[in-house]
Amino acid sequence: MELDFERCYRAAATRDGRFDGFFFTAVTSTRIYCRPSCPALMPKRENVRFLPSAAAAQREGFRACLRCRPDAAPGSPEWNVRADVVARAVRLIADGVVDRSGVPGLAARLGYTERHLHRLLTAELGAGPIALARAQRAQTARILIETTTLGLADVAFASGFGSVRQFNDTIREIYGRAPSQLREKAAPAGGALRLRLPYRAPLHADALLDFLGHRTVPGIDARDGDTYTRTMRLPHGVASVTLKPVPGYVNAELTLADVRDLAPAVSRCRRLLDLDADPEAIDEVLAADPTLAEEVRKNPGVRSPGATDGLEIAVRAVVGQQVSVASARTVLSKLVVAAGGAFPDAAGLLALPDNAFAMPTARRGTLRALAAAVGDGLDLDGGGDRDEVRAALLDLPGVGSWTTDYIALRALGDPDVFLPTDLGVRRGAAALGLPSDPKRLAAHAERWRPWRSYAVIRLWRHA
Template sequence: MELDFERCYRAVDSRDQRFDGWFFTAVTSTGIYCRPSCPAITPKRENVRFYPSAAAAQRSGFRACKRCRPDAAPGSPEWDVRADLVGRAMRLIGDGVVDREGVPGLASRLGYTERHLNRLLTAELGAGPLALARAQRAQTARILIETTSLGLAEIAFASGFGSVRQFNGTIQEVYAQAPGQLRARGSAGGHDEPGTITVRLAYRSPLHVPSLLGFLETRALPGVEERTGNTYRRGLTLPHGSATVALTPADRFISATLRLGDVRDLAPAVARCRRLFDLDADPDAVDATLGADVALAAAVAQEPGVRVPRSVDGFEMAVRAIVGQQVSVAGARTTLTRLIRAAGTMPPADPRSPSGSSPDLPPSTSRASGSLAAAGLSSLGAFPSAAVVADLPDEAFGMPAARRDTIRRLAAAVADGKIDLEPGADRAETVARLEELPGIGAWTAGYVAMRAIGDPDVFLPTDLAVRRGAAALGLPSAPKALAAHAERWRPWRSYALVRLWRAA
């Protein structure tokens, strides 16, 4: 990736937080790298180097700043927007695929050779997939060191390192401190509730919290997700087990309190929470494009930073989209709740609990789970997997036979790997394969592309609420005319959709 020195230096000189995560600043005289907004540096031009990734800075021998913690900066919004190989690879690396399947697994998912993938990532980001995954492992390890009482050897393997020696060397190299020194600086075991990990998920301001939480609350499935005050909680299914998370917005970060069945799932859990709340978006770029339209200008000025609520489970979102065809939101919730109960993934009600929640589920037996698993899991369950849904009896669905058949066909295709709804999916290919299934048209496929696989430029001109919102804002409400008008909102038409839904 080509970085313009003058533009980057101006951002650093003004400590502009909008550029955090876009690039990283390394200072040759100190040997450290920082985020652009770091208050600790005012570097001379001749001492500055700019890198497109933390991994590239580490690869060049720089260590992370202890004050601004550049590894905790928001992710680059470029990886949300881009649908090419590099964007897909970055989303999969963030989800921990390299730690679980290695570079061969990543390359296989993307359909390219390891050599070609390494060449492209190095050209764009200054580091290959192994180095990018290593940088993420170091961040995961630091969080576990500073916020849990797990033993350092347990943390090494939970973070994805192959050995304690590799773990010690990487932490020393990246943070210029041994793991024991990092622990002394942290507050291990200092949580009010044992068995949880609390992390701060940074984002670029502004973030319109009411629209985000309101959207999720309206569609919340009882027993899987809930909103209490300013906190949204839900159950998760992760690569190594189940988990729950409580997400509470604060100034410039989201507080995420995770209860994991297996601590190896910390990195994918964080990635999925970031995706759910659309935290890596660039709201200034989005609002500048949408606000340039007179019809949207007032709404953008009144509610800056509206995000696209996404998902933590692509299959779940696809089922929601199918069930929601031509029924009300309330009706879809009732049908989905019935399906989840039939699948048996929702914890049984606990009569002792005033909220009807269940007692803790049995802990994971994983060696890496340590004291966190011993604390058990929360009362919220997770959405059933594709394999489970495919085998449910007819009476579990509570919907017309045609729609039931569509969900079964989708579940079978996802379970068999014929349809990819993961973060690194090829967006165009996924939409095409969805539309091949009977009962899935352009609206459903587009909705899945927007919320499940993160396409920022989806538009649904036939959606009734979208047309009502357009009419309320003085825009054409006929689908063809509205679609033509929406061309000026590219590449952020998904964000325009959310605003039209709000206007309705």
């Protein structure tokens, strides 16, 4: 992937945090790589290279800066915005698919050969799937070393390394220190893992918490003031997380049934809160419309909340068809109680008796058809091709365009979804002086591309 040297150098020279995660600064004289906002003195031009990923820097023998922690930078928003195979691969690697299924499993999920997938990733990121997964393992290991009292051998296997030797060699290579030295300065948390999830400012925390809090379901999630707590089904067990936005990052307190789930837990929390978004780029497009300009000025950094579980969002969408949010919460609460107090997976949903579904027979049939499709491989967690997933959803009985679009907006993370027939969207539009007729509103919304999903969230807030 070609990076413009002058643009990157200016961003790094001014320590512009907006570019953290977009590229990495590799210093040839020290063999250290940093994020653009690193407070260290800017090296001479002849001693600098700019690389598209931390994995590319590591692959070329650069060590991570222990001052700016480039491996902990917000992810590039490009991977959430894009729907091509490279972006889908990056999302799946972040969710730990390579650690669980290897590169063959990743390639199978994407429908490509391993060789072609390696070529695609290397061309854009300077590193293939193994190197990208290795970089993530190292970051996961560092977090566990510094925030838990786990034995280092346990950290090695929990992070996805195949052996303690591989773990030791990788940590020394990337951080320039032995694992025991990284732990020397750590303050073990004990019990829950306490992490900081960085984001690009601004972040409208109240908008996020209001959206999630208005849709909480007892037993699944809850809002308490400035914190949001929820359970998550992860590959190796159930987890719970408490999220609290503060300036610069979100405090996350994770309780995991299995520490191997740390990487997917972090990835899903970031997706849920849309922490890798570029709010300035989004707000610039929306504010160019005079009818939204004042709203954007007063409320910068509104995010598009995502999901920790695509099936859960899909079920919420089906249950919420043509009913109020409050009514949907009541129905979902009964469903969760029938499932034993946790949101069921596809098999669990199919196993529930008819009386667990407080809804018309046809809608119950839709939920079962949806669960069966997910059980058969329909990917609602960001790894599937968005167009193919949409087509598969529309083929299900009882699933129309509104339901499909809502799932695309939240579960698939599509940044450019618009819901012109949605009552809340139309009411919000009217409140802002926009046309509320679906056709006229959809035509007006064309000027908000490619960020119409963010406009939808803003319109819902005004409904």
